[in-house]
Amino acid sequence: MMEHSGGDDSDENWNTDDELEIDNFQSSPVHSMSETSVGPADATSPNLIQKGISDETFASFIEMGFSSEMIARAIEETGGENSEPMLILETLFKYSTSTEPSSSKSKIINDLTGMGFPEENVIKVLQEYGDENIDEITNVLLTYEEVEKMSKSKDESININDDDNIYSLSSDEEEDKLNYSHETGILQDLIKMQYSREEAAKAIERCGEDASVEEVVDFICAAQMARQFDEFFAEHDKKELITNSKKRRVYNEPPRRERKPNTAMANDELIRLPKPMTGFGVPNEPGLMTQRTVPIPDVGRGPPYFYYENVAMAPKGVWAKISSHLYDIMPEFVDSIYFCAAARKRGYVHNLPIHNRFQIQPPPHCTIQEAFPLTKRWWPSWDRRRKLNCLVTCIASAQLTNRLREKLENHDGEPPLSVQKEILESCRKWNLVWVGKNKLAPLEADEMEKLLGFPRDHTRGGGISRTDRYKSLGNSFQVDTVAYHLSALKPLFPKGINVLSLFTGIGGGEVALHRLQIRMNVVVSVEISEVNRNILSSFWEQTNQTGILREFSDVTKLDNHTIERLMDEYGGFDLVIGGSPCNNLAGGNRISRVGLEGDHSSLFFEYCRILETVRGKSARMRR
DNA sequence: CACAAGATGAATTCAGCG
DNA sequence: CGCTGAATTCATCTTGTG
Structure with missing residues (x-):
C-alpha cells in the first residue's frame, strides 16, 4: 500500500524531529508489555521433553500443532533418545488420526456441548488445540462466542455498504440461498466452520450420508494431516538438498531432479507464485491450512508480530530477497479476487498465527x-x-x-x-x-x-484532488484481505494493541483493525503524504477512537533512538504493519521498474531496520 | 499553478501446441 | 522441451488547458 511517493514530496516545513500533529487525544490506559505480550499457545519450553531431537525439529512439530506432551509421548514410544524424527512424526500423526483419542474426543464434545457451547465450535477448537487442556479449550470457546457476537452486531460507526439494497438479496443471491436450503445440515455446518463446499461435500460423500459431524470432521482432519505429512516429507527432502548444495533456497517449486542441464541456475533463488493464489487459505475455497508448511524460524517468531505487504508480480528475485531480509519467512501470496470483486495480487510476509482466521462482516460482494x-x-x-x-x-x-x-x-x-x-x-x-x-x-x-473495504468517502474531503484520491486508493490495502489475516490477533489482544504503522497510506491496516473491533491503544503512523495523513487523522476522529494517534512523515528520519523512546513511552509495540513502496516493482511502471534497489522501493530496507529495532528493544524489555 | 489527457512498453506468467 | 500468443500490471512524464 501506502504511498511514499518521492516525486511530489513536499516536506519542507516539518519539525526537525519529523513529528507532526501530536496526539490531541488524551492518553488512555497504556498497558505494559508484560500484560499484553501473550505468546502463542504453543510456546512451551522445549528443554524438558525434547531430548533426542533438534530444536528445529521440535519447533516444527510444535508449529504443526502437536502439543509438547504428545511429542514427548511419541519420543518415548519410538525409542526414547535415539528415535528417528520421521518415526516420531509418523507416531504423532497416528495419534491425531487414530480412533482412540477421537473417542475420548467425543466424550469431551458431549461435555462441552452440555455446557452450552455450539457443537461446531467445540469440534473446531478440539481439532486445533487438541483435547488435553480443558481450561484452554473453554477459554478459546469463550473468545469464539465473543467474536461471533461482535461480528454479528453491525458496526454503526463505519458505513461500508451504503447501497440501499445491500441487505436485500439480489435475484441471484436468492437463488443461491434456495440452493443452500436444500443442502443437508451437516454440509451447512461444515461450510460455517470454514471448510470449502467442495471439501465438505467430498468428505460427506466418503463418510456416507448418515455420518455425524464429528466423523466427517475427523475425515477432513485426517486428510489435512496426510497432506501436511506429504508436505513435511517434501520439505525434509528439500532441506537435505539445501544442506547438500550449500544454501540453495527454492520455495513453492516442484522437487528438482538430480541430473539436469545447467539452465536450472537461472531459476535459482526464486520464489514461485502459487496457483491458485490463495495463500494459507481463503474463505469458501479449498486449500485451507491451519499450520504453516514451512515453519517460522525461531528468530522471526512473534510477538511482536509484523505484517509486510507488496505486489506479488515483482521482478525476479525480489521476493526471495524480501524474504531473506525478513527472517526467511515464506511469503503468503493472496489475490483479493477471493475477497471482493477486484483482483489484487499481493505477497504478505508475516509471523502471525494462521489458525482461527475469520472474515469481517458483512463480506463484500464478489462479482x-x-x-x-x-x-x-x-x-x-x-x-x-x-x-x-x-x-x-x-x-x-x-x-x-x-x-x-x-x-x-x-x-x-x-x-x-x-x-x-x-x-x-x-x-x-x-x-x-x-x-x-x-x-x-x-x-x-x-x-x-x-x-x-473502506467506509464511503474515506478519502473524500480534506482538500484532496480527484487524481490524488485515485492515487491513494490505487496504492492501498484491500481491507477484507488484510483483516482476514489480522483476525488471528483478536483473541490474543483482548485489551487492545499498540501498532507501529509504516507507509500507512490511507490507513488500510487501521481500518482493518477497527472493523475487526480490535482496540488500537496506540497507533504510531509514518506516512509521507500530507493528504493521506489527514485522511487517517479524520478517520481516527470520526470513528471516536479512544486510543492515541501519533503521525510522522518521513520514515528515513524516524531514527532508532526515537523508536525506542516511543516504545518506552507506550510499553512497546505489538504489531508492526506496512507495505513499502512498489513503484520500482510494479508492472505498470515503464520508466523505472528497476527492482528493490530503486529510489522508492529501497525504503523496504527502512522497514527492516525499524522492525529489527522494535524486535530488539522488545526482547530487552521482556528481560 | 493545478489538473486532466495522452503517450510511453516491458517483465512475467501461463495455457496450448508441436 | 521450447515456442508462441494472450493476459496482466499499487506507474511516470510531458503537454495542453483553464
Whole structure:
C-alpha cells in the first residue's frame, strides 16, 4: 500500500524531529508489555521433553500443532533418545488420526456441548488445540462466542455498504440461498466452520450420508494431516538438498531432479507464485491450512508480530530477497479476487498465527454485477467479466470512453466480433464498467473505496484532488484481505494493541483493525503524504477512537533512538504493519521498474531496520 | 499553478501446441 | 522441451488547458 511517493514530496516545513500533529487525544490506559505480550499457545519450553531431537525439529512439530506432551509421548514410544524424527512424526500423526483419542474426543464434545457451547465450535477448537487442556479449550470457546457476537452486531460507526439494497438479496443471491436450503445440515455446518463446499461435500460423500459431524470432521482432519505429512516429507527432502548444495533456497517449486542441464541456475533463488493464489487459505475455497508448511524460524517468531505487504508480480528475485531480509519467512501470496470483486495480487510476509482466521462482516460482494447492481441493465452478454482487474492509480479519460461509445454506436444490436474484442481489451486495461447504453466509464473513487473495504468517502474531503484520491486508493490495502489475516490477533489482544504503522497510506491496516473491533491503544503512523495523513487523522476522529494517534512523515528520519523512546513511552509495540513502496516493482511502471534497489522501493530496507529495532528493544524489555 | 489527457512498453506468467 | 500468443500490471512524464 501506502504511498511514499518521492516525486511530489513536499516536506519542507516539518519539525526537525519529523513529528507532526501530536496526539490531541488524551492518553488512555497504556498497558505494559508484560500484560499484553501473550505468546502463542504453543510456546512451551522445549528443554524438558525434547531430548533426542533438534530444536528445529521440535519447533516444527510444535508449529504443526502437536502439543509438547504428545511429542514427548511419541519420543518415548519410538525409542526414547535415539528415535528417528520421521518415526516420531509418523507416531504423532497416528495419534491425531487414530480412533482412540477421537473417542475420548467425543466424550469431551458431549461435555462441552452440555455446557452450552455450539457443537461446531467445540469440534473446531478440539481439532486445533487438541483435547488435553480443558481450561484452554473453554477459554478459546469463550473468545469464539465473543467474536461471533461482535461480528454479528453491525458496526454503526463505519458505513461500508451504503447501497440501499445491500441487505436485500439480489435475484441471484436468492437463488443461491434456495440452493443452500436444500443442502443437508451437516454440509451447512461444515461450510460455517470454514471448510470449502467442495471439501465438505467430498468428505460427506466418503463418510456416507448418515455420518455425524464429528466423523466427517475427523475425515477432513485426517486428510489435512496426510497432506501436511506429504508436505513435511517434501520439505525434509528439500532441506537435505539445501544442506547438500550449500544454501540453495527454492520455495513453492516442484522437487528438482538430480541430473539436469545447467539452465536450472537461472531459476535459482526464486520464489514461485502459487496457483491458485490463495495463500494459507481463503474463505469458501479449498486449500485451507491451519499450520504453516514451512515453519517460522525461531528468530522471526512473534510477538511482536509484523505484517509486510507488496505486489506479488515483482521482478525476479525480489521476493526471495524480501524474504531473506525478513527472517526467511515464506511469503503468503493472496489475490483479493477471493475477497471482493477486484483482483489484487499481493505477497504478505508475516509471523502471525494462521489458525482461527475469520472474515469481517458483512463480506463484500464478489462479482462486479453484485457490487454494482445498476450496471447489470447495460452489461452486454458478450462481456463475460465478473471480476475487475487490479485497481491502479490512474483511470481512463472521458475522451477514451467517448471514443468507445462512438465505436459501439456504429452498429445496431451486437457489434461484430472484432469490435467486441477491441472494446473488451479497453475494458480490461482500464477497468471499465457499463453505465448506460453503449456507455462505459471508469470506477468512481467511492466505488473503489467500497471494493477495497473502506467506509464511503474515506478519502473524500480534506482538500484532496480527484487524481490524488485515485492515487491513494490505487496504492492501498484491500481491507477484507488484510483483516482476514489480522483476525488471528483478536483473541490474543483482548485489551487492545499498540501498532507501529509504516507507509500507512490511507490507513488500510487501521481500518482493518477497527472493523475487526480490535482496540488500537496506540497507533504510531509514518506516512509521507500530507493528504493521506489527514485522511487517517479524520478517520481516527470520526470513528471516536479512544486510543492515541501519533503521525510522522518521513520514515528515513524516524531514527532508532526515537523508536525506542516511543516504545518506552507506550510499553512497546505489538504489531508492526506496512507495505513499502512498489513503484520500482510494479508492472505498470515503464520508466523505472528497476527492482528493490530503486529510489522508492529501497525504503523496504527502512522497514527492516525499524522492525529489527522494535524486535530488539522488545526482547530487552521482556528481560 | 493545478489538473486532466495522452503517450510511453516491458517483465512475467501461463495455457496450448508441436 | 521450447515456442508462441494472450493476459496482466499499487506507474511516470510531458503537454495542453483553464
